[in-house]
Amino acid sequence: MNLMSPPPRKLGRIHVPAVTLAHGGGGKAMKDLIDDVFVSAFASAEPQALEDQARFELAALAAQGDRLAFTTDSFVVDPLFFPGGDIGKLAVFGTVNDLAVGGAKPLYLSCAVVIEEGMKIDELRRVAQSMAAAARQAGVAIVTGDTKVVQRGACDKLFITTTGVGVIPVGIQLAIGAIRRGDGILVNGLLGDHGAAILAARGDLALETEIESDCAPLHGLIDVILKAAPGTRTIRDATRGGIATVLNEMAEASGVAIEIEEAATPLREEVRGFCEILGLDPLYLANEGKIVLAVPPAEIDAALAAMREHPLGACAMLIGHAYPGEAGRVTMKTAFGGKRIVDMLVGEQLPRIC
């Protein structure tokens, strides 16, 4: 479906409480599902028509930069709704952020959904409306999509794939291999909120927390950073695998060693406590609104000040530096005065026996 081009058309209505295989059959039931749940939620001010592709004026894109950025990501999360967000919000902001960390201005998204037979229409509608609200917040348009329904048990309620297109303004050259010795390593705020919120929301822990996901679109913050610190070497969002994974990728790609300071690594007290109880390391917890960036020494203060002025960077910290040590090695000075290696995570973190 293409939601961008004329002429306007009458939208169908869906009258059953749950998704059935008929909604994936390509007929009227499917059209009604798409119209009622997705098209009505994603509709933009522009007239729409269903085409097999979205169409863009190249001149309008070219006016905004000199390179197209293009990314895709699939979202599978249990539960679908969690404190601070849901799978829909995650699918929009996740892809927006994948564009933003390359310095791109995010413009358009596609949305492909795989729905498990039996999913409640109301839940699906909530997800679609959340996606629409997230897209409005991020200033992007969801312009094309796809819907599939699979038999009960063939997927876990709902999988969403979003693909994003954006434009990179002239002059922005972020690259993970560009970090130099002496660069500062910065983060924009408290770490691990998303991972802890999801684990707690799964409900199989006898733990009550008020931790909320940090799910947020980061291109506004990144824009501010790049204006204040144009020499910024690289920016990565620290999603799955947490900042430990990002730091290892940075150190390896740039051939530097990175050392961070535990005392300077911002953590919410609740997340610290949560990790203590479960034997988890917050450096490996997922985030959905956090970036790690490397900035040349002369621009560290400017980058920090700019971040702290922005609502999504109020708790920004300089957490460490790139060093001329063993290339690819990440270490942490513990707040206690010791030092340890921060390696890549193997598999997923599993709670310890005692």
Next chain:
Amino acid sequence: MKFADEFRDRDKALTLVREIEKLCSQIEVTKHRPLNIMEVCGGHTHSIFRYGLEGMLPAAIELVHGPGCPVCVLPMGRVDDCVAIAEQPGVIFTTFGDAMRVPGSRKSLMQAKADGADVRMVYSPMDALALARKNPDREVVFFGLGFETTMPSTALTVLQAEADGIENFSVFCNHITIVPTIKAILDSPDLHLDGFLGPGHVSMVIGTAPYEFIANFYRRPMVVAGFEPLDVLQSIWMILKQIKEGRAEIENQYTRIVPEAGNDPALAAVAKVYELREFFEWRGLGSIDHSGVRVRDDYARFDAERKFAIPNIKIADPKSCQCGEVLKGVLKPWQCKVFGTLCTPEMPLGALMVSPEGACAAYYQYGGVKRQERPDTVPAAP
């Protein structure tokens, strides 16, 4: 974080490290060789690596990472038995998270789950019992694993299952007991230990009296230690003090948690539900007499070993694996011939690479600083 941050104070740590250095210089033997201090418990190993304690201590102290991770000392054959139970139709097999990755001879529980077995991670045996209540048409098996730390909670769950008349719950009992293991280590001819950090969580249940033989018979000091970094440093200092003064005693540093006499209700539940096995096989250490427990006849209907056909085949550890030498402190993890090459956390050959509490996995992930470079050789921040 109250009750934790008080035990992570950097200034107090540096003071303790200076005191430890001073004591080391007053102990004659350190002029010829380092003092070998074994932390028996995997929780200590984890804490030592997580806070970088090895790198803070003087070279005169060698920490030996002992056998106290129950996941690490699980023989391969027992993992095969778990997989065999989990793969039986109608079974929900429940386990603590870090046991999921331990390799069996065919597959781990995680691989069995991927192959279709209903393996679920739980946080306590009571969660497994709740699953049994919710699924009366399924057999729910709990993988009972761990030292005296986790043994009482499994025993209390069995007693609860009995009180509630639940028929579809059983325990695959692999609980082990620490005292015979320490004794086996002390009897090992290739061992040179100067003292022990005693297992804090185990001692919370059994108290300190069961360790007296270490001081009385083997003339080695032991300090029952807490798990915060200051606990560990203070306990090391207490061991050194004993060595310097020529004493060998069992001291309790973890008094805020560990009662000298142990925990009576926990011990009563343990005594009611379990009896000692004649032998139990340990990965890397071989069979140790009276080192494991089994479910008593009175509770046979909650014993998975009697409820299910279990292969119970002994699988020898891979020949290249030197877990045993590492567990006894004869080798440092990186001295094992397969460390970091054939045996990594991604593809563990030996169990010490599996659990984050395992000495090899901890060394692989957190360690390596002391042996590769001392912290003071890292260039200063620009």
